[in-house]
Amino acid sequence: MAPWDLMFDRDHLFIGSPDTVLEKMTRMTRSHGIGNWLLQMGVPGIAHEDVDRSLKLFAAECMPALRSLDSTAVAAN
Structure with a gap:
């Protein structure tokens, strides 16, 4: 698997609309407490x-x- 495909597959790339x-x-943020x-x-x-x-869109x-997210509220796995 190509590195970019692997990162995208694991949700490590955020590509798309805002x-x-x-x-x-x-x-x-919610699942990992980021x-x-x-x-x-x-x-x-x-x-x-x-x-x-x-950058401007982001x-x-x-x-x-x-x-506004509360990153301390980590979802239970």
């Missing part, structure tokens, strides 16, 4: 303008909702 990214990050995220928006082959657009559409 709603899709927010849904995945919300699920992982309080802080380390994100990399730019990778080789993606134009600077596209990275800038992604800041406007995802961050406000993520800030």
Whole structure:
């Protein structure tokens, strides 16, 4: 399996619309008690303008909702 496929399959990549990214990050915050995220928006082959657009979308559409989550409420497995 290619590394990118493996990371995507394990939900380690958040690719898609702001709603899709927010849904995945919300699920992982709740299931794993994540309080802080380390994100990399730019990778080789993606134009600077596209990275800038992604950063702005994330800041406007995802961050406000993520800030309101209670990461201490971890779901029981």
